[in-house]
Amino acid sequence: MLKIGITGTTRGLGQALHDHFVNKGHHVTAFNRDSDMSAAVGCDLFINNAYGIQMSILNQLYASVGKMIVMGSIVTDFPDVEMPDYTYEKTKLEERVLELNLPNILLLKLSSTAYNDSQIVINAIEYWLANPLVNVISFRATGAPNR
Amino acid sequence: MKMVITGHTWGIGKALYDSFKSAEWEVVGLSRSNGYDIDADFDRVVEAAIGADLFINNAYRDKQQTKLVNALKNKVKKMIVMGSVSRHYPELIHTDYVQDKQELAEACRLISIDPAGIDILHLDLSFIEQPSSNNDPTAFTSDYVIKFDEILNAVDFWMTNPKIRQMEFRWKLTPFVFNQLKAAFPTLDPSRVTF
Numbered sequence: 001m002l003k004i005g006i007t008g009t010t011r012g013l014g015q016a017l018h019d020h021f022v023n024k025g026h027h028v029t030a031f032n033r034d035s036d037m038s039a040a041v042g043c044d045l046f047i048n049n050a051y052g053i054q055m056s057i058l059n060q061l062y063a064s065v066g067k068m069i070v071m072g073s074i075v076t077d078f079p080d081v082e083m084p085d086y087t088y089e090k091t092k093l094e095e096r097v098l099e100l101n102l103p104n105i106l107l108l109k110l111s112s113t114a115y116n117d118s119q120i121v122i123n124a125i126e127y128w129l130a131n132p133l134v135n136v137i138s139f140r141a142t143g144a145p146n147r
Numbered sequence: 148m149k150m151v152i153t154g155h156t157w158g159i160g161k162a163l164y165d166s167f168k169s170a171e172w173e174v175v176g177l178s179r180s181n182g183y184d185i186d187a188d189f190d191r192v193v194e195a196a197i198g199a200d201l202f203i204n205n206a207y208r209d210k211q212q213t214k215l216v217n218a219l220k221n222k223v224k225k226m227i228v229m230g231s232v233s234r235h236y237p238e239l240i241h242t243d244y245v246q247d248k249q250e251l252a253e254a255c256r257l258i259s260i261d262p263a264g265i266d267i268l269h270l271d272l273s274f275i276e277q278p279s280s281n282n283d284p285t286a287f288t289s290d291y292v293i294k295f296d297e298i299l300n301a302v303d304f305w306m307t308n309p310k311i312r313q314m315e316f317r318w319k320l321t322p323f324v325f326n327q328l329k330a331a332f333p334t335l336d337p338s339r340v341t342f
Contacts, residue, residue, distance in 0.1 A: 077256060103319060113310050120308050127304050131297045133273070133318050140259040140313030 002026045005043040005065070007057065008050030013071075016118030017047060017125075040065065047071075051086070054093050062100060069125060070097050072109040074140050109138035149173040151199040151223075153192065153215070154206030156180050159229070159275050162295040163203055163302070175199075178206070185211040199223045210247055216254045225266040227302060228255050232271040232318050259313035268305040270298065271317040293318055
């Protein structure tokens with residue numbers, strides 16, 4: 001049984017991942033922007049999912065959790081697209097993960113297809129847990145991403 | 148289903164060739180040993196790959212991998228491209244090899260954002276395990292090596308999740324390489340290197 005922390009569990013992908021790991025028998029704790037993040041220290045796996053608090057959680061927790069999965073986005077592969085806030089935030093986040101270059105962090109770059117199909121994301125996470133020498137898994141879009 | 152692969156006689160190329168063969172694919176291996184040199188026989192290699200359900204762009208020689216991507220980008224259904232994690236460290240590793248792998252990755256990225264582009268799996272590989280028969284004293288050594296299975300699993304992941312048309316996996320550099328780099332470049336910022 002793993003001790004798993006996750007943000008953004010009230011809907012969508014975060015909720016699906018939360019439910020998946022609970023059903024697998026893991027000890028899963030949900031965090032939100034108002035949580036005391038010190039409770040996440042010592043997690044075996046932290047899924048840094050909720051947009052808006054990702055950078056702050058990355059910086060707070062990267063050295064104090066076993067593994068971390070950071071949900072990035074393929075929008076960063078489109079340098080010609082103008083930079084609305086979302087793309088800007090995801091670009092900064094990706095740069096920070098790559099700058100840290102830690103062996104226990106996976107950058108999982110999601111496309112809209114992956115975002116809407118939690119089973120694919122679960123499969124990717126399980127691949128990484130079994131094959132930890134990979135440190136970036138990137139889904140990519142065909143054509144420009146929806147903005 | 149038909150798979151065509153370059154460099155099928157050795158290493159990961161052979162492992163992929165054998166794996167698809169045992170999954171009952173029609174497999175076509177193209178290597179120097181059977182008269183398909185990706186440089187000297189480029190046109191014949193392209194000819195042999197046209198129409199494949201899957202083309203594995205594995206063998207490396209100078210700019211030939213990128214040329215194959217561009218020659219086949221609308222003539223095969225899917226493509227797997229063997230890249231290198233070294234492309235992320237061009238300022239540390241000044242070689243034509245790194246530049247070639249950068250150009251290769253950019254060619255893949257352009258196809259992946261083209262609405263008419265074929266499905267591409269691009270792998271940024273680190274050191275791969277060697278066949279036990281390899282006695283080459285000049286072969287690279289490393290602290291860890293990627294097991295064939297790890298790469299086969301990544302390929303399997305992509306093949307069995309067809310909704311995800313474009314994918315990229317990036318492996319880590321090894322501590323051995325990191326230390327070699329540090330010796331060669333004393334001012335190296337360790338945060339630039341994954342290990």
